[in-house]
Amino acid sequence: YLFLRHTQLCSVFILMSVMTVVLCLFLCFHLYIISKNMTTNEFFKWKSVRRWHKKEKQKYEQSLQYREVADKKTNNIES
Numbered sequence: 200y201l202f203l204r205h206t207q208l209c210s211v212f213i214l215m216s217v218m219t220v221v222l223c224l225f226l227c228f229h230l231y232i233i234s235k236n237m238t239t240n241e242f243f244k245w246k247s248v249r250r251w252h253k254k255e256k257q258k259y260e261q262s263l264q265y266r267e268v269a270d271k272k273t274n275n276i277e278s
Contacts, residue, residue, distance in 0.1 A: 202209045232242050 229239075232239060235242075237245070
């Protein structure tokens with residue numbers, strides 16, 4: 200009934216509710232990075248550095264595993 204009778208008012212209320220949630224999330228994110236003593240730019244740069252490091256670490260571990268397999272094969276051939 201209320202939505203049909205006062206469409207504009209209800210639409211504004213819905214918009215206000217959505218914006219409240221979005222702004223609260225934005226505030227929480229900034230309170231988090233403030234607690235970590237970072238700027239927004241630093242947060243995203245460190246995030247990309249961590250992602251890069253994780254990929255490189257996986258590559259390194261794969262190469263170590265490949266080397267171990269290759270060493271086992273050469274040891275079996277020499278035996």
